[in-house]
Amino acid sequence: NTWMQGKNIVIMGVANHRSIAWGIAQSLHKAGANLIFTYQGERLRENVAELAQSLGGEPILINCDVTKDEEVEAAFAQIKEKVGVIHGVAHCIAFAKTEELEGEFVNTSRDGYALAQDISAYSLVAVARAARPLMTEGGSIVTLTYLGGERVVPNYNVMGVAKAALDACVRYLASDLGKDNIRVNAISAGPIRTLAAKGVRNFNSILKEIEEKAPLRRTVDQSEVGDTALFLFSHLSRGITGEIIHVDAGYNIMA
Numbered sequence: 001n002t003w004m005q006g007k008n009i010v011i012m013g014v015a016n017h018r019s020i021a022w023g024i025a026q027s028l029h030k031a032g033a034n035l036i037f038t039y040q041g042e043r044l045r046e047n048v049a050e051l052a053q054s055l056g057g058e059p060i061l062i063n064c065d066v067t068k069d070e071e072v073e074a075a076f077a078q079i080k081e082k083v084g085v086i087h088g089v090a091h092c093i094a095f096a097k098t099e100e101l102e103g104e105f106v107n108t109s110r111d112g113y114a115l116a117q118d119i120s121a122y123s124l125v126a127v128a129r130a131a132r133p134l135m136t137e138g139g140s141i142v143t144l145t146y147l148g149g150e151r152v153v154p155n156y157n158v159m160g161v162a163k164a165a166l167d168a169c170v171r172y173l174a175s176d177l178g179k180d181n182i183r184v185n186a187i188s189a190g191p192i193r194t195l196a197a198k199g200v201r202n203f204n205s206i207l208k209e210i211e212e213k214a215p216l217r218r219t220v221d222q223s224e225v226g227d228t229a230l231f232l233f234s235h236l237s238r239g240i241t242g243e244i245i246h247v248d249a250g251y252n253i254m255a
């Protein structure tokens with residue numbers, strides 16, 4: 001398969017082999033894309049290097065903590081130096097304090113609220129701004145969101161509010177960047193067991209409810225999100241921007 005040959009795609013947010021970002025990387029790699037990985041700080045470098053090397057070749061790895069404007073700008077400056085042009089960015093980054101992911105939302109602290117917004121929503125804006133000048137042949141930016149931004153999902157709390165902001169950022173960014181032929185979309189993934197999901201209380205019962213209620217009577221996995229991301233990075237989706245696509249076995253349509 002070579003339909004993404006010659007396309008340079010930046011993958012942000014691989015933490016380990018369970019990361020949704022890694023599922024996206026695998027789908028893109030199979031389609032022949034050239035991948036650039038960013039990782040959050042030295043603690044994750046080894047993990048990401050090992051995974052990236054398993055795809056063969058000399059992986060491009062770049063440090064980028066999205067809470068720092070300088071790091072986001074420096075990361076894309078380095079990417080420009082290495083590959084010149086990019087065609088896509090997969091933004092697979094979110095964070096909230098574990099203590100904010102249980103109990104009542106009303107108890108969310110000012111700090112916790114700001115932190116979740118900063119890492120999980122604003123970072124997409126900073127990344128889009130830094131990526132734009134490198135997307136001289138047009139581009140596609142894909143982020144990951146969750147149903148908890150549209151409806152109240154127990155314990156998702158402050159992250160739900162951050163995802164609502166992220167969804168709105170997708171629309172405003174799509175409106176700004178469309179004139180440069182840059183598309184911005186989100187995939188709303190069903191719950192998948194990853195490091196980030198560990199922070200959400202009663203995650204097992206959420207998975208069980210999906211198996212019972214989703215039209216497909218099952219949960220989704222990283223490869224299904226990866227293949228939808230591949231579609232959003234490809235020419236096949238050229239008419240789609242500002243959209244939230246649910247990859248959730250249909251769960252979101254059920255009452």
Ligand code: 0WD
Pocket residue numbers: 013014015016018019020021039040044064065066067091092093094095119144145146188189190191192193194195196197
């Ligand atoms: O059920 C799920 N797992 C779902 C996840 C359902 C729907 C959406 N998502 C979203 C998440 O909210 C997130 O936006 O998918 C995205 C990827 O999450 P993931 O694959 O579930 O989780 P994980 O493998 O933990 O990747 C998230 C990564 C971080 O990992 P950890 O767990 O170490 O915080 O986001 C990165 C980091 O690698 N990250 C950052 N990257 C750069 N700068 C930062 C930061 N400041 N903070 C977190």
